[in-house]
Structures are given as C-alpha cells and as structure tokens.
Amino acid sequence: MEYFKLTAERIAAYGRYLKQEERTPATLEKYLRDVRAFSLWLDGEAVTREAVTGWKDRLLAERRAPSTVNAALSALNGLFRFLGWEGCRARFVKVQRRLFRDPARELTRPDYERLIATARELGKERLALVMETICATGVRVSEVRYLTVEAVQRGRAEISLKGKVRVILIPTKLARKLLKYAKKNKTASGEIFLTGNGKSLSRRQIWAEMKRLCVRAGVEPSRVFPHNLRHLFATAYYRAYRDIAKLADVLGHSSIETTRIYLLTSGAEHQRQLDRLGLVS
Missing domain, CATH: 1.10.443.10 (Intergrase catalytic core)
Structure with missing residues (x-):
C-alpha cells in the first residue's frame, strides 16, 4: 500500500499552486489554514481516506457547521488532486438546501x-x-x-x-x-x-x-x-x-x-x- 506523508514542503507547494491559479488572498489563507489544521491533527500519521473521514467526523463532533466542514474538505480535496492522491479525497457532508436566510x-x-x-x-x-x-x-x-x-x-x-x-x-x-x-x-x-x-x-x-x-x-x-x-x-x-x-x-x-x-x-x-x-x- 502506498504511504502518503503530508509534509511542510508539500503544503508550501500547494500554496504556490493556489497562487498561480489566482485564488484570492483570503481563499489562499483559508485553504492553507485548513490543510495545516488537518496536518496537525494527523500528528505524523499517513494520509488515507479513512483518516480524512475521521477528521471530518471530529469536526462534526465539535459541532462545526456543515458548510464549514465542507469548506475544509474542499481545501483538502484540492490538495489531494494537486498531489495526485485521488484515493484520499473525502465526500462532502450532505446539506439540505436552505430555504431561508438567517x-x-x-x-x-x-x-x-x-x-x-x-x-x-x-x-x-x-x-x-x-x-x-x-x-x-x-x-x-x-x-x-x-x-x-x-x-x-x-x-x-x-x-x-x-x-x-x-x-x-x-x-x-x-x-x-x-x-x-x-x-x-x-x-x-x-x-x-x-x-x-x-x-x-x-x-x-x-x-x-x-x-x-x-x-x-x-x-x-x-x-x-x-x-x-x-x-x-x-x-x-x-x-x-x-x-x-x-x-x-x-x-x-x-x-x-x-x-x-x-x-x-x-x-x-x-x-x-x-x-x-x-x-x-
């Protein structure tokens, strides 16, 4: 089984890629913040789809809004696409379409x-x-x-x-x-x-x-x-x-x-x- 290790160098390379893709500074900052939070949570363990799902469950257990969790997963899925780790991508939380504004x-x-x-x-x-x-x-x-x-x-x-x-x-x-x-x-x-x-x-x-x-x-x-x-x-x-x-x-x-x-x-x-x-x- 291939071992996927998330390093500071890979995260930095992802940041440069996002910049080349002309993502806004706010989006760049948000994506990198979410990726680093996931890396910290991994604590050196390998990146797997199961690990990503575990992190998703952890965020939901912390009562994070589904939209917030999906935004974090979007950052990770973009990273995995960039690195060619397609098998690590996780599914988004299903959210019922909102009918009214808060x-x-x-x-x-x-x-x-x-x-x-x-x-x-x-x-x-x-x-x-x-x-x-x-x-x-x-x-x-x-x-x-x-x-x-x-x-x-x-x-x-x-x-x-x-x-x-x-x-x-x-x-x-x-x-x-x-x-x-x-x-x-x-x-x-x-x-x-x-x-x-x-x-x-x-x-x-x-x-x-x-x-x-x-x-x-x-x-x-x-x-x-x-x-x-x-x-x-x-x-x-x-x-x-x-x-x-x-x-x-x-x-x-x-x-x-x-x-x-x-x-x-x-x-x-x-x-x-x-x-x-x-x-x-």
Missing part, C-alpha cells in the same frame, strides 16, 4: 443606510464610500482595488480574478463621488482607496472598520461584514430586474446556483408572501 445575519436596507450615515457623522468618508462602492456595484471586497481613477473616469472597471475577466459598470452618481474623493486626496491615477501610507486597503482592514462602526450605528455585529453588502446589492438588483442570469454575470458567478443562494429571503418575508396569497378564507 435573519440574525441579514443586512437590511435600513441597516445599510444607518452604517453609511454613521460613518459620515464620524468623519469616516473613506469607509462610507467603500461600503457604497461595494453595495452599488456588487464587487467583492477583494476587488475594490480595481476601482481606479482611470476606471471611474471610463465608467467601467475590468476585474481580472480566478482566470476570468468581467466588466463592472459604475453608476454615474457613485462615479462623481469617487472622483471627488480622489481629487480631495490628490489621487490623480491608480487605486482610489488607499491607506495613509499609500498602500492598498486590505480586506481585513475594511472588515475591522465595519465591525467597529456597527456598534456606533446600532446595527447587530453579526450582520455587518463586507460580503453582506454584496448580498444586499444582489437582492436589490434581482427585485428590480428579475434576471438571475444577468445577475450571475454581474457578480462573476460561474453557476446560477451560487447566485440563487444570494437571493434567499428571510422566513418573515416568506411568511408575508404566503399571507398575500389569500388562500385561507
């Missing part, structure tokens, strides 16, 4: 408006504009760097990520705000959102600033993170145009099934829809 994690339009207003009241213009940019265009937080002065002047940004290029149109009102902000900060070209040292604004920094803001805005912290702004954009877009295929293109999804997840309604909203059917006399 209201505790849903960012509503009033929540969003309070966050923007509070940021401006506190003089955090950059944060307010970053949030508006994500929510008005649907870009990922990692794609904010593609909003350059030149792109805004053209009214469109070309985003190259994961080997794919897509074009994002910038609303006219947002474009005016962004150019005004760039002029105020003496940014004549290149990225609009920069740190005080002139570096790109990181995903982690945007996340941290939003979390600090939610306390002052009176919005539940569980609802406040950059990706929820993208969800709010998707919901507003679909309600306006009812075109899920076009929305998938705008969001950069390769599968409409992924886009469908963004459009889950809350249980309360579904209840109102049932009541409006008027099927009870």
Whole structure:
C-alpha cells in the first residue's frame, strides 16, 4: 500500500499552486489554514481516506457547521488532486438546501443606510464610500482595488480574478463621488482607496472598520461584514430586474446556483408572501 506523508514542503507547494491559479488572498489563507489544521491533527500519521473521514467526523463532533466542514474538505480535496492522491479525497457532508436566510445575519436596507450615515457623522468618508462602492456595484471586497481613477473616469472597471475577466459598470452618481474623493486626496491615477501610507486597503482592514462602526450605528455585529453588502446589492438588483442570469454575470458567478443562494429571503418575508396569497378564507 502506498504511504502518503503530508509534509511542510508539500503544503508550501500547494500554496504556490493556489497562487498561480489566482485564488484570492483570503481563499489562499483559508485553504492553507485548513490543510495545516488537518496536518496537525494527523500528528505524523499517513494520509488515507479513512483518516480524512475521521477528521471530518471530529469536526462534526465539535459541532462545526456543515458548510464549514465542507469548506475544509474542499481545501483538502484540492490538495489531494494537486498531489495526485485521488484515493484520499473525502465526500462532502450532505446539506439540505436552505430555504431561508438567517435573519440574525441579514443586512437590511435600513441597516445599510444607518452604517453609511454613521460613518459620515464620524468623519469616516473613506469607509462610507467603500461600503457604497461595494453595495452599488456588487464587487467583492477583494476587488475594490480595481476601482481606479482611470476606471471611474471610463465608467467601467475590468476585474481580472480566478482566470476570468468581467466588466463592472459604475453608476454615474457613485462615479462623481469617487472622483471627488480622489481629487480631495490628490489621487490623480491608480487605486482610489488607499491607506495613509499609500498602500492598498486590505480586506481585513475594511472588515475591522465595519465591525467597529456597527456598534456606533446600532446595527447587530453579526450582520455587518463586507460580503453582506454584496448580498444586499444582489437582492436589490434581482427585485428590480428579475434576471438571475444577468445577475450571475454581474457578480462573476460561474453557476446560477451560487447566485440563487444570494437571493434567499428571510422566513418573515416568506411568511408575508404566503399571507398575500389569500388562500385561507
């Protein structure tokens, strides 16, 4: 029987491969964190399908969410594919399709408006504009760097990520705000959102600033993170145009099934829809 040993060198090689595949820094960090956690759990033992299944069972016993466990397995299966260890790949946890969004994690339009207003009241213009940019265009937080002065002047940004290029149109009102902000900060070209040292604004920094803001805005912290702004954009877009295929293109999804997840309604909203059917006399 072939003996598969997971070493630091192999994990590092996998990291270089993910980088070459143009995975986002957040995905790269998450995959390597999961692989290293599995390696630590193995404690020098051989990698087998049984070992991977054992680790999956351990995560479930720790009451990890099925989606979290599947994300960890995705990282491992990618590693095994890279190394040619196909026999070690494990099956994902079967998860029943969600019907409703968790209201505790849903960012509503009033929540969003309070966050923007509070940021401006506190003089955090950059944060307010970053949030508006994500929510008005649907870009990922990692794609904010593609909003350059030149792109805004053209009214469109070309985003190259994961080997794919897509074009994002910038609303006219947002474009005016962004150019005004760039002029105020003496940014004549290149990225609009920069740190005080002139570096790109990181995903982690945007996340941290939003979390600090939610306390002052009176919005539940569980609802406040950059990706929820993208969800709010998707919901507003679909309600306006009812075109899920076009929305998938705008969001950069390769599968409409992924886009469908963004459009889950809350249980309360579904209840109102049932009541409006008027099927009870």
